[in-house]
Amino acid sequence: MTPSSGDTAWVLTSAALVLLMTPGLALFYGGMVRAKSVLNMMMMSFGALGLITVLWTLYGYSLAFGDDVVGGLIGNLDFVGLEGLLSAAPLGGVEGEAAGIPPLAFVGFQAVFAIITVALISGAIADRAKFGSWMVFAGVWATLVYFPVAHWVFSFDGYTAEVGGWIANDLKAIDFAGGTAVHINAGAAGLALALVLGKRIGFGKEAQRPHNLTLVMIGAGLLWFGWFGFNAGSALGAGDVAAVAWINTLVATAAASLAWCATEKIRDGHATSLGAASGVVAGLVAITPACSAVNPVGAILVGAIAGVLCALAVSLKFKLGYDDSLDVVGVHLVGGIVGTLLIGLLATSAAPAGVDGLLYGGGVDQLWRQAVAAGAVLAYSFVLAYLIGKVIEKTIGFRLDAESEVSGVDLRTHAESAYELGSFTGSGFHTGTGVTSAKEKVDA
Amino acid sequence: MKLVTAVIKPFKLDDVKSALESFGVHGITVTEASGYGRQKGHTEVYRGAEYTVDLVPKVRIEVLVDDADADDVIEVVVKSAQTGRIGDGKVWSSPVDTVVRVRTGDRGVDAL
Numbered sequence: 001m002t003p004s005s006g007d008t009a010w011v012l013t014s015a016a017l018v019l020l021m022t023p024g025l026a027l028f029y030g031g032m033v034r035a036k037s038v039l040n041m042m043m044m045s046f047g048a049l050g051l052i053t054v055l056w057t058l059y060g061y062s063l064a065f066g067d068d069v070v071g072g073l074i075g076n077l078d079f080v081g082l083e084g085l086l087s088a089a090p091l092g093g094v095e096g097e098a099a100g101i102p103p104l105a106f107v108g109f110q111a112v113f114a115i116i117t118v119a120l121i122s123g124a125i126a127d128r129a130k131f132g133s134w135m136v137f138a139g140v141w142a143t144l145v146y147f148p149v150a151h152w153v154f155s156f157d158g159y160t161a162e163v164g165g166w167i168a169n170d171l172k173a174i175d176f177a178g179g180t181a182v183h184i185n186a187g188a189a190g191l192a193l194a195l196v197l198g199k200r201i202g203f204g205k206e207a208q209r210p211h212n213l214t215l216v217m218i219g220a221g222l223l224w225f226g227w228f229g230f231n232a233g234s235a236l237g238a239g240d241v242a243a244v245a246w247i248n249t250l251v252a253t254a255a256a257s258l259a260w261c262a263t264e265k266i267r268d269g270h271a272t273s274l275g276a277a278s279g280v281v282a283g284l285v286a287i288t289p290a291c292s293a294v295n296p297v298g299a300i301l302v303g304a305i306a307g308v309l310c311a312l313a314v315s316l317k318f319k320l321g322y323d324d325s326l327d328v329v330g331v332h333l334v335g336g337i338v339g340t341l342l343i344g345l346l347a348t349s350a351a352p353a354g355v356d357g358l359l360y361g362g363g364v365d366q367l368w369r370q371a372v373a374a375g376a377v378l379a380y381s382f383v384l385a386y387l388i389g390k391v392i393e394k395t396i397g398f399r400l401d402a403e404s405e406v407s408g409v410d411l412r413t414h415a416e417s418a419y420e421l422g423s424f425t426g427s428g429f430h431t432g433t434g435v436t437s438a439k440e441k442v443d444a
Numbered sequence: 445m446k447l448v449t450a451v452i453k454p455f456k457l458d459d460v461k462s463a464l465e466s467f468g469v470h471g472i473t474v475t476e477a478s479g480y481g482r483q484k485g486h487t488e489v490y491r492g493a494e495y496t497v498d499l500v501p502k503v504r505i506e507v508l509v510d511d512a513d514a515d516d517v518i519e520v521v522v523k524s525a526q527t528g529r530i531g532d533g534k535v536w537s538s539p540v541d542t543v544v545r546v547r548t549g550d551r552g553v554d555a556l
Contacts, residue, residue, distance in 0.1 A: 204493075207488065207490040207495040267492060268489050268492065269489075274491075314492060315493055327491075
Protein backbone atom coordinates (compact mmCIF):
# COMPACT_ATOMS: atom_id res chain seq x y z
CA MET A 1 0.00 0.00 0.00
CA THR A 2 1.22 3.51 -0.70
CA PRO A 3 0.08 6.63 1.12
CA SER A 4 -1.76 9.52 -0.56
CA SER A 5 0.74 12.21 -1.47
CA GLY A 6 -1.81 15.00 -0.97
CA ASP A 7 -2.88 13.82 2.45
CA THR A 8 0.71 13.19 3.53
CA ALA A 9 1.82 16.63 2.34
CA TRP A 10 -0.97 18.31 4.25
CA VAL A 11 -0.40 16.37 7.48
CA LEU A 12 3.36 16.98 7.42
CA THR A 13 2.74 20.68 6.74
CA SER A 14 0.15 20.82 9.52
CA ALA A 15 2.59 19.22 11.92
CA ALA A 16 5.11 21.96 11.16
CA LEU A 17 2.38 24.60 11.58
CA VAL A 18 1.47 23.22 14.98
CA LEU A 19 5.11 23.13 15.98
CA LEU A 20 5.28 26.86 15.16
CA MET A 21 2.50 27.39 17.70
CA THR A 22 4.87 26.61 20.56
CA PRO A 23 7.40 29.39 19.81
CA GLY A 24 4.32 31.51 18.97
CA LEU A 25 2.98 30.73 22.43
CA ALA A 26 6.38 31.59 23.88
CA LEU A 27 6.11 35.04 22.30
CA PHE A 28 2.46 35.48 23.31
CA TYR A 29 3.19 34.56 26.92
CA GLY A 30 6.59 36.27 26.93
CA GLY A 31 5.12 39.61 25.97
CA MET A 32 2.52 39.30 28.72
CA VAL A 33 5.00 39.00 31.57
CA ARG A 34 7.34 41.68 32.87
CA ALA A 35 10.73 42.37 31.32
CA LYS A 36 12.56 40.67 34.17
CA SER A 37 10.87 37.32 33.56
CA VAL A 38 10.27 37.09 29.81
CA LEU A 39 13.14 34.68 29.17
CA ASN A 40 12.01 32.22 31.82
CA MET A 41 8.50 32.21 30.39
CA MET A 42 9.87 31.50 26.92
CA MET A 43 12.22 28.85 28.32
CA MET A 44 9.32 26.94 29.85
CA SER A 45 7.93 26.54 26.30
CA PHE A 46 11.30 25.70 24.79
CA GLY A 47 12.00 23.28 27.60
CA ALA A 48 8.71 21.54 26.88
CA LEU A 49 9.65 21.40 23.19
CA GLY A 50 12.81 19.55 24.02
CA LEU A 51 11.61 17.20 26.73
CA ILE A 52 8.18 16.20 25.47
CA THR A 53 9.54 15.45 22.00
CA VAL A 54 12.02 12.97 23.41
CA LEU A 55 9.49 11.37 25.75
CA TRP A 56 6.96 11.13 22.92
CA THR A 57 9.48 9.33 20.76
CA LEU A 58 10.58 6.95 23.49
CA TYR A 59 7.17 5.94 24.88
CA GLY A 60 4.54 8.68 24.64
CA TYR A 61 3.29 7.77 21.18
CA SER A 62 3.02 4.16 22.24
CA LEU A 63 1.02 4.90 25.39
CA ALA A 64 -1.32 7.15 23.41
CA PHE A 65 -1.73 5.19 20.22
CA GLY A 66 -0.70 1.66 21.01
CA ASP A 67 -3.37 -1.01 21.26
CA ASP A 68 -5.57 -0.41 24.28
CA VAL A 69 -4.52 -2.30 27.40
CA VAL A 70 -7.70 -1.95 29.47
CA GLY A 71 -10.97 -0.05 29.42
CA GLY A 72 -9.92 2.43 26.75
CA LEU A 73 -7.62 4.05 29.32
CA ILE A 74 -4.06 3.55 28.03
CA GLY A 75 -2.16 2.12 25.10
CA ASN A 76 0.51 -0.59 25.21
CA LEU A 77 4.27 -0.48 24.63
CA ASP A 78 4.31 -1.92 21.07
CA PHE A 79 5.50 1.38 19.62
CA VAL A 80 8.22 2.17 22.16
CA GLY A 81 11.03 3.97 20.35
CA LEU A 82 8.66 4.14 17.37
CA GLU A 83 9.50 0.49 16.76
CA GLY A 84 8.57 -0.78 13.32
CA LEU A 85 7.17 2.51 12.08
CA LEU A 86 9.97 3.41 9.66
CA SER A 87 8.34 1.30 6.97
CA ALA A 88 4.85 0.48 8.20
CA ALA A 89 1.67 0.49 6.12
CA PRO A 90 -0.15 3.83 5.77
CA LEU A 91 -2.75 4.70 8.38
CA GLY A 92 -6.13 4.83 6.69
CA GLY A 93 -4.52 3.02 3.81
CA VAL A 94 -6.47 1.15 1.13
CA GLU A 95 -5.21 -1.85 -0.80
CA GLY A 96 -4.50 -0.95 -4.42
CA GLU A 97 -4.91 2.84 -3.91
CA ALA A 98 -2.65 5.67 -2.92
CA ALA A 99 -4.45 6.48 0.32
CA GLY A 100 -3.78 7.36 3.93
CA ILE A 101 -0.67 8.77 5.56
CA PRO A 102 2.60 7.23 6.73
CA PRO A 103 2.45 6.40 10.46
CA LEU A 104 5.45 8.64 11.10
CA ALA A 105 3.51 11.61 9.73
CA PHE A 106 0.84 10.89 12.33
CA VAL A 107 3.50 10.44 15.01
CA GLY A 108 4.89 13.86 14.20
CA PHE A 109 1.50 15.52 14.01
CA GLN A 110 0.51 14.17 17.40
CA ALA A 111 3.91 14.93 18.92
CA VAL A 112 3.48 18.66 18.41
CA PHE A 113 0.08 18.49 20.12
CA ALA A 114 1.69 16.93 23.17
CA ILE A 115 4.35 19.63 23.23
CA ILE A 116 1.99 22.57 23.12
CA THR A 117 -0.40 21.13 25.69
CA VAL A 118 2.41 21.02 28.22
CA ALA A 119 3.76 24.43 27.20
CA LEU A 120 0.31 26.00 27.72
CA ILE A 121 0.35 25.17 31.42
CA SER A 122 3.42 27.35 32.04
CA GLY A 123 1.37 30.52 31.66
CA ALA A 124 -0.28 29.90 35.00
CA ILE A 125 2.99 30.01 36.94
CA ALA A 126 4.75 33.09 35.57
CA ASP A 127 7.66 34.69 37.45
CA ARG A 128 7.78 32.28 40.36
CA ALA A 129 8.63 28.70 39.38
CA LYS A 130 11.99 26.98 39.57
CA PHE A 131 12.92 25.88 36.09
CA GLY A 132 14.18 22.43 37.02
CA SER A 133 10.98 21.78 38.92
CA TRP A 134 8.95 22.87 35.89
CA MET A 135 10.84 20.39 33.71
CA VAL A 136 10.20 17.58 36.19
CA PHE A 137 6.51 18.54 36.31
CA ALA A 138 6.37 18.65 32.51
CA GLY A 139 7.76 15.14 32.12
CA VAL A 140 5.69 13.56 34.88
CA TRP A 141 2.42 15.27 33.90
CA ALA A 142 2.90 14.38 30.24
CA THR A 143 3.46 10.74 31.21
CA LEU A 144 0.66 10.39 33.76
CA VAL A 145 -1.93 12.73 32.20
CA TYR A 146 -1.36 13.81 28.62
CA PHE A 147 -0.41 10.44 27.13
CA PRO A 148 -3.44 8.66 28.64
CA VAL A 149 -5.86 11.49 27.81
CA ALA A 150 -4.58 11.58 24.24
CA HIS A 151 -5.39 7.89 24.12
CA TRP A 152 -8.91 8.54 25.43
CA VAL A 153 -9.70 11.33 22.94
CA PHE A 154 -7.54 10.88 19.85
CA SER A 155 -7.10 7.12 19.46
CA PHE A 156 -9.86 5.75 17.26
CA ASP A 157 -10.44 1.99 16.96
CA GLY A 158 -8.63 0.58 13.95
CA TYR A 159 -6.58 3.62 13.04
CA THR A 160 -3.19 3.00 14.67
CA ALA A 161 -4.23 -0.12 16.55
CA GLU A 162 -7.24 -2.35 16.93
CA VAL A 163 -8.69 -0.77 20.06
CA GLY A 164 -8.42 2.91 21.03
CA GLY A 165 -9.62 5.20 23.81
CA TRP A 166 -12.96 5.36 25.62
CA ILE A 167 -13.97 8.96 24.88
CA ALA A 168 -13.41 8.55 21.13
CA ASN A 169 -14.97 5.11 20.75
CA ASP A 170 -17.31 4.34 23.65
CA LEU A 171 -18.57 7.73 24.83
CA LYS A 172 -18.41 9.13 21.29
CA ALA A 173 -18.00 12.72 22.35
CA ILE A 174 -16.96 15.00 19.50
CA ASP A 175 -13.57 16.60 19.96
CA PHE A 176 -12.08 17.06 16.53
CA ALA A 177 -8.74 18.65 17.37
CA GLY A 178 -8.41 18.52 21.14
CA GLY A 179 -10.64 20.99 22.95
CA THR A 180 -10.69 18.53 25.84
CA ALA A 181 -7.38 16.71 25.42
CA VAL A 182 -5.37 19.90 24.94
CA HIS A 183 -7.22 22.93 26.28
CA ILE A 184 -9.40 21.71 29.13
CA ASN A 185 -6.50 19.44 30.04
CA ALA A 186 -3.91 22.24 30.15
CA GLY A 187 -6.33 24.71 31.71
CA ALA A 188 -7.21 22.38 34.57
CA ALA A 189 -3.53 21.65 35.19
CA GLY A 190 -2.80 25.37 35.10
CA LEU A 191 -5.41 25.99 37.77
CA ALA A 192 -3.95 23.24 39.92
CA LEU A 193 -0.43 24.65 39.68
CA ALA A 194 -1.61 28.20 40.32
CA LEU A 195 -3.06 26.90 43.58
CA VAL A 196 0.03 24.85 44.49
CA LEU A 197 2.49 27.68 43.85
CA GLY A 198 0.37 30.47 45.25
CA LYS A 199 0.15 34.08 44.23
CA ARG A 200 2.94 36.22 42.89
CA ILE A 201 4.27 38.89 45.21
CA GLY A 202 2.18 41.97 44.47
CA PHE A 203 -0.71 40.07 42.88
CA GLY A 204 -3.90 42.01 43.32
CA LYS A 205 -2.06 45.08 44.57
CA GLU A 206 0.00 46.15 41.58
CA ALA A 207 -1.15 45.94 38.01
CA GLN A 208 1.42 43.43 36.69
CA ARG A 209 1.24 44.63 33.13
CA PRO A 210 2.60 43.04 29.95
CA HIS A 211 6.04 44.41 29.18
CA ASN A 212 5.77 44.09 25.41
CA LEU A 213 2.34 43.93 23.83
CA THR A 214 3.88 43.89 20.36
CA LEU A 215 5.28 40.42 21.17
CA VAL A 216 1.84 39.39 22.39
CA MET A 217 0.25 40.39 19.10
CA ILE A 218 2.98 38.73 17.03
CA GLY A 219 2.49 35.60 19.13
CA ALA A 220 -1.27 35.67 18.62
CA GLY A 221 -0.79 35.97 14.87
CA LEU A 222 1.59 33.00 14.79
CA LEU A 223 -0.79 30.99 16.95
CA TRP A 224 -3.68 31.72 14.57
CA PHE A 225 -1.57 30.74 11.56
CA GLY A 226 -0.35 27.55 13.19
CA TRP A 227 -3.82 26.67 14.42
CA PHE A 228 -4.95 26.05 10.85
CA GLY A 229 -2.62 23.07 11.06
CA PHE A 230 -3.99 22.16 14.49
CA ASN A 231 -7.62 22.12 13.36
CA ALA A 232 -7.62 21.50 9.61
CA GLY A 233 -4.69 19.10 9.95
CA SER A 234 -6.77 16.97 12.30
CA ALA A 235 -8.72 15.89 9.23
CA LEU A 236 -5.60 13.79 8.59
CA GLY A 237 -6.21 14.35 4.91
CA ALA A 238 -6.50 17.07 2.32
CA GLY A 239 -10.12 17.39 1.35
CA ASP A 240 -13.61 18.53 2.35
CA VAL A 241 -13.25 17.92 6.06
CA ALA A 242 -10.03 19.90 6.22
CA ALA A 243 -11.66 22.76 4.31
CA VAL A 244 -14.64 22.88 6.68
CA ALA A 245 -12.34 22.87 9.70
CA TRP A 246 -10.23 25.60 8.09
CA ILE A 247 -13.15 27.94 7.47
CA ASN A 248 -14.58 27.43 10.95
CA THR A 249 -11.15 28.18 12.41
CA LEU A 250 -11.03 31.49 10.53
CA VAL A 251 -14.58 32.54 11.31
CA ALA A 252 -14.85 31.65 15.00
CA THR A 253 -11.55 33.35 15.77
CA ALA A 254 -12.53 36.57 14.05
CA ALA A 255 -15.86 36.67 15.87
CA ALA A 256 -14.21 35.98 19.21
CA SER A 257 -11.68 38.79 18.85
CA LEU A 258 -14.45 41.26 18.02
CA ALA A 259 -16.56 39.99 20.89
CA TRP A 260 -13.73 40.30 23.43
CA CYS A 261 -13.01 43.86 22.31
CA ALA A 262 -16.70 44.75 22.48
CA THR A 263 -16.90 43.34 26.00
CA GLU A 264 -13.90 45.44 27.07
CA LYS A 265 -15.30 48.56 25.50
CA ILE A 266 -18.59 48.13 27.35
CA ARG A 267 -17.07 47.10 30.66
CA ASP A 268 -13.88 49.20 30.85
CA GLY A 269 -14.37 51.94 28.29
CA HIS A 270 -11.66 50.86 25.85
CA ALA A 271 -10.84 47.89 23.65
CA THR A 272 -7.23 46.84 24.19
CA SER A 273 -4.64 45.12 22.04
CA LEU A 274 -4.25 42.50 24.77
CA GLY A 275 -8.00 41.93 24.51
CA ALA A 276 -7.89 41.57 20.74
CA ALA A 277 -5.01 39.09 20.99
CA SER A 278 -6.67 37.18 23.84
CA GLY A 279 -9.93 37.11 21.92
CA VAL A 280 -8.12 35.50 18.99
CA VAL A 281 -6.82 32.75 21.26
CA ALA A 282 -10.17 32.26 22.99
CA GLY A 283 -11.91 31.80 19.65
CA LEU A 284 -9.27 29.36 18.48
CA VAL A 285 -9.60 27.33 21.68
CA ALA A 286 -13.39 27.20 21.49
CA ILE A 287 -13.56 26.15 17.83
CA THR A 288 -10.90 23.48 18.32
CA PRO A 289 -13.27 20.68 19.33
CA ALA A 290 -16.12 22.01 17.18
CA CYS A 291 -14.53 22.78 13.83
CA SER A 292 -15.87 19.62 12.18
CA ALA A 293 -19.31 19.77 13.74
CA VAL A 294 -20.70 23.24 13.15
CA ASN A 295 -21.47 25.32 10.08
CA PRO A 296 -19.85 28.74 9.60
CA VAL A 297 -22.73 30.61 11.22
CA GLY A 298 -22.43 28.23 14.14
CA ALA A 299 -18.72 29.04 14.20
CA ILE A 300 -19.53 32.75 14.53
CA LEU A 301 -21.68 31.94 17.55
CA VAL A 302 -19.05 29.68 19.09
CA GLY A 303 -16.44 32.39 18.69
CA ALA A 304 -18.61 35.25 19.89
CA ILE A 305 -19.82 33.40 22.98
CA ALA A 306 -16.29 32.31 23.83
CA GLY A 307 -15.01 35.84 23.32
CA VAL A 308 -17.52 37.30 25.75
CA LEU A 309 -17.35 34.55 28.38
CA CYS A 310 -13.55 34.35 28.41
CA ALA A 311 -13.25 38.15 28.58
CA LEU A 312 -15.42 38.06 31.69
CA ALA A 313 -13.76 34.93 33.06
CA VAL A 314 -10.29 36.42 33.24
CA SER A 315 -11.30 38.75 36.04
CA LEU A 316 -12.56 35.81 38.16
CA LYS A 317 -9.05 35.15 39.42
CA PHE A 318 -9.00 38.44 41.32
CA LYS A 319 -12.41 37.77 42.83
CA LEU A 320 -11.64 34.17 43.75
CA GLY A 321 -8.03 34.80 44.74
CA TYR A 322 -5.95 32.49 42.53
CA ASP A 323 -3.03 33.78 40.47
CA ASP A 324 -3.54 32.26 37.04
CA SER A 325 -0.94 34.67 35.75
CA LEU A 326 -1.52 34.58 32.02
CA ASP A 327 -5.15 33.44 32.02
CA VAL A 328 -4.61 29.80 31.09
CA VAL A 329 -7.77 29.06 33.05
CA GLY A 330 -9.79 32.00 31.76
CA VAL A 331 -8.95 31.28 28.13
CA HIS A 332 -8.07 27.60 27.74
CA LEU A 333 -10.17 25.98 30.45
CA VAL A 334 -13.22 28.23 29.99
CA GLY A 335 -12.83 28.43 26.20
CA GLY A 336 -12.34 24.69 25.95
CA ILE A 337 -15.45 24.00 28.03
CA VAL A 338 -17.50 26.52 26.01
CA GLY A 339 -16.48 24.99 22.70
CA THR A 340 -16.91 21.42 23.89
CA LEU A 341 -20.39 22.05 25.27
CA LEU A 342 -21.61 24.25 22.42
CA ILE A 343 -21.16 21.26 20.13
CA GLY A 344 -24.08 19.79 22.05
CA LEU A 345 -26.17 22.76 20.97
CA LEU A 346 -24.84 23.86 17.60
CA ALA A 347 -23.68 20.66 15.88
CA THR A 348 -25.36 20.10 12.55
CA SER A 349 -25.43 16.84 10.59
CA ALA A 350 -24.64 18.86 7.48
CA ALA A 351 -21.10 19.26 8.85
CA PRO A 352 -18.54 16.42 8.59
CA ALA A 353 -19.08 15.19 12.16
CA GLY A 354 -22.60 14.29 11.04
CA VAL A 355 -24.38 14.88 14.33
CA ASP A 356 -27.26 17.19 15.25
CA GLY A 357 -27.08 19.15 18.46
CA LEU A 358 -29.98 20.38 20.58
CA LEU A 359 -30.74 23.36 18.35
CA TYR A 360 -30.83 21.18 15.25
CA GLY A 361 -33.31 18.68 16.61
CA GLY A 362 -30.81 16.21 18.00
CA GLY A 363 -32.04 16.44 21.57
CA VAL A 364 -29.55 16.35 24.44
CA ASP A 365 -27.86 13.12 23.34
CA GLN A 366 -24.68 14.76 22.09
CA LEU A 367 -24.75 17.41 24.79
CA TRP A 368 -24.45 14.95 27.67
CA ARG A 369 -21.61 13.12 25.92
CA GLN A 370 -19.77 16.41 25.55
CA ALA A 371 -20.33 17.23 29.21
CA VAL A 372 -19.01 13.86 30.38
CA ALA A 373 -15.89 14.18 28.24
CA ALA A 374 -15.21 17.69 29.48
CA GLY A 375 -15.82 16.75 33.09
CA ALA A 376 -13.68 13.61 32.98
CA VAL A 377 -10.65 15.32 31.50
CA LEU A 378 -11.01 18.33 33.79
CA ALA A 379 -11.23 16.25 36.93
CA TYR A 380 -8.42 13.84 36.04
CA SER A 381 -6.04 16.56 34.94
CA PHE A 382 -6.74 18.85 37.89
CA VAL A 383 -6.37 16.17 40.55
CA LEU A 384 -3.20 14.70 39.10
CA ALA A 385 -1.58 18.03 38.34
CA TYR A 386 -2.30 19.11 41.91
CA LEU A 387 -0.80 15.92 43.36
CA ILE A 388 2.28 16.03 41.11
CA GLY A 389 2.75 19.70 41.95
CA LYS A 390 2.46 19.06 45.66
CA VAL A 391 4.96 16.17 45.56
CA ILE A 392 7.43 18.36 43.72
CA GLU A 393 6.84 21.16 46.19
CA LYS A 394 7.49 18.90 49.16
CA THR A 395 10.59 17.24 47.68
CA ILE A 396 12.67 19.52 45.46
CA GLY A 397 10.57 22.67 45.90
CA PHE A 398 8.60 24.35 43.15
CA ARG A 399 8.38 28.02 44.01
CA LEU A 400 11.28 30.44 43.74
CA ASP A 401 12.35 32.31 46.89
CA ALA A 402 10.90 35.77 47.36
CA GLU A 403 14.09 37.71 46.68
CA SER A 404 14.68 35.94 43.38
CA GLU A 405 11.10 36.52 42.36
CA VAL A 406 11.30 40.24 42.99
CA SER A 407 14.73 40.76 41.48
CA GLY A 408 13.75 38.70 38.47
CA VAL A 409 13.57 35.00 37.64
CA ASP A 410 15.56 35.45 34.39
CA LEU A 411 18.67 36.64 36.12
CA ARG A 412 18.47 34.17 39.00
CA THR A 413 17.48 31.11 37.00
CA HIS A 414 19.06 31.62 33.60
CA ALA A 415 21.78 34.16 34.44
CA GLU A 416 20.47 36.28 31.59
CA SER A 417 18.58 39.50 31.10
CA ALA A 418 16.38 39.89 28.05
CA TYR A 419 17.21 43.51 27.32
CA GLU A 420 20.83 44.54 27.64
CA LEU A 421 20.18 48.24 27.18
CA GLY A 422 23.80 49.31 27.73
CA SER A 423 24.77 51.97 30.27
CA PHE A 424 27.45 53.51 32.35
CA THR A 425 28.05 50.32 34.34
CA GLY A 426 29.82 48.76 31.37
CA SER A 427 28.27 45.36 31.91
CA GLY A 428 24.92 46.64 30.73
CA PHE A 429 21.76 47.67 32.44
CA HIS A 430 19.93 44.58 33.64
CA THR A 431 16.20 44.27 33.46
CA GLY A 432 16.12 42.86 36.97
CA THR A 433 15.80 44.95 40.08
CA GLY A 434 18.41 45.03 42.79
CA VAL A 435 20.82 42.49 41.36
CA THR A 436 23.93 43.71 39.60
CA SER A 437 25.68 40.50 38.77
CA ALA A 438 24.51 37.05 37.82
CA LYS A 439 27.22 35.61 40.03
CA GLU A 440 25.86 37.22 43.18
CA LYS A 441 24.38 34.65 45.50
CA VAL A 442 21.86 35.29 48.23
CA ASP A 443 23.97 37.70 50.26
CA ALA A 444 23.01 40.70 48.00
CA MET B 445 25.73 78.86 45.70
CA LYS B 446 22.50 76.96 45.68
CA LEU B 447 21.19 73.80 44.10
CA VAL B 448 17.65 74.38 42.83
CA THR B 449 15.80 71.09 42.45
CA ALA B 450 12.40 70.73 40.86
CA VAL B 451 10.14 67.71 40.43
CA ILE B 452 7.67 68.45 37.66
CA LYS B 453 5.30 66.81 35.20
CA PRO B 454 7.27 65.26 32.31
CA PHE B 455 5.35 67.04 29.58
CA LYS B 456 6.31 70.43 31.09
CA LEU B 457 10.04 69.80 30.68
CA ASP B 458 10.38 71.69 27.40
CA ASP B 459 8.59 74.74 28.79
CA VAL B 460 10.79 74.80 31.87
CA LYS B 461 14.02 74.37 29.89
CA SER B 462 13.12 77.24 27.55
CA ALA B 463 12.15 79.48 30.46
CA LEU B 464 15.41 78.76 32.31
CA GLU B 465 17.45 79.41 29.18
CA SER B 466 15.67 82.72 28.60
CA PHE B 467 16.39 83.67 32.20
CA GLY B 468 20.07 83.02 31.69
CA VAL B 469 20.70 79.63 33.26
CA HIS B 470 23.00 77.65 31.01
CA GLY B 471 23.36 74.26 32.65
CA ILE B 472 20.81 71.71 33.71
CA THR B 473 20.66 68.04 34.75
CA VAL B 474 17.48 66.09 34.06
CA THR B 475 16.54 62.67 35.45
CA GLU B 476 13.42 60.55 35.33
CA ALA B 477 11.68 60.03 38.64
CA SER B 478 8.42 58.73 40.11
CA GLY B 479 6.51 60.20 42.96
CA TYR B 480 3.38 61.43 44.60
CA GLY B 481 2.39 64.30 46.90
CA ARG B 482 -0.55 64.89 49.21
CA GLN B 483 -3.19 64.18 46.63
CA LYS B 484 -1.81 60.77 45.95
CA GLY B 485 -2.86 58.12 43.48
CA HIS B 486 -5.62 57.39 41.06
CA THR B 487 -7.50 54.26 40.06
CA GLU B 488 -6.90 52.37 36.87
CA VAL B 489 -8.65 49.31 35.49
CA TYR B 490 -6.74 46.41 33.98
CA ARG B 491 -8.21 43.10 32.77
CA GLY B 492 -11.44 43.92 34.59
CA ALA B 493 -9.88 44.59 37.99
CA GLU B 494 -9.24 47.94 39.68
CA TYR B 495 -5.88 49.07 40.98
CA THR B 496 -4.75 52.12 42.94
CA VAL B 497 -1.66 53.59 41.34
CA ASP B 498 0.31 55.86 43.66
CA LEU B 499 3.67 56.48 41.98
CA VAL B 500 3.32 58.68 38.92
CA PRO B 501 6.10 59.45 36.39
CA LYS B 502 7.87 62.76 37.03
CA VAL B 503 11.00 64.56 35.85
CA ARG B 504 13.64 65.93 38.22
CA ILE B 505 15.53 69.05 37.17
CA GLU B 506 18.68 70.25 38.96
CA VAL B 507 20.30 73.61 38.38
CA LEU B 508 23.28 75.22 40.18
CA VAL B 509 22.83 78.96 40.70
CA ASP B 510 24.34 81.90 42.52
CA ASP B 511 22.71 82.70 45.92
CA ALA B 512 21.22 85.93 44.56
CA ASP B 513 19.48 84.16 41.70
CA ALA B 514 17.92 81.29 43.65
CA ASP B 515 14.55 82.91 44.38
CA ASP B 516 14.20 84.16 40.79
CA VAL B 517 15.05 80.77 39.33
CA ILE B 518 12.49 79.12 41.59
CA GLU B 519 9.91 81.63 40.36
CA VAL B 520 10.81 80.90 36.73
CA VAL B 521 10.39 77.17 37.24
CA VAL B 522 7.08 77.50 39.10
CA LYS B 523 5.57 79.70 36.43
CA SER B 524 6.70 77.54 33.50
CA ALA B 525 5.85 74.19 35.12
CA GLN B 526 2.44 75.08 36.47
CA THR B 527 -0.76 73.64 35.01
CA GLY B 528 -3.07 74.25 37.97
CA ARG B 529 -3.99 70.54 38.19
CA ILE B 530 -2.96 67.90 40.73
CA GLY B 531 0.62 66.65 40.40
CA ASP B 532 2.37 69.87 39.34
CA GLY B 533 5.23 69.07 41.73
CA LYS B 534 7.57 71.03 43.97
CA VAL B 535 10.68 73.21 43.69
CA TRP B 536 13.26 73.75 46.44
CA SER B 537 16.74 75.07 46.93
CA SER B 538 19.57 73.76 49.12
CA PRO B 539 22.97 75.24 49.91
CA VAL B 540 26.01 73.93 48.05
CA ASP B 541 29.58 74.10 49.49
CA THR B 542 31.77 73.60 46.46
CA VAL B 543 31.28 73.62 42.70
CA VAL B 544 34.14 72.81 40.27
CA ARG B 545 34.08 72.78 36.47
CA VAL B 546 35.68 69.49 35.43
CA ARG B 547 37.19 70.73 32.17
CA THR B 548 39.08 73.71 33.58
CA GLY B 549 39.26 73.26 37.34
CA ASP B 550 37.44 76.63 37.92
CA ARG B 551 35.92 76.78 41.40
CA GLY B 552 33.01 78.57 43.04
CA VAL B 553 30.91 81.12 41.19
CA ASP B 554 33.24 80.88 38.16
CA ALA B 555 32.16 77.28 37.77
CA LEU B 556 28.44 78.06 37.52
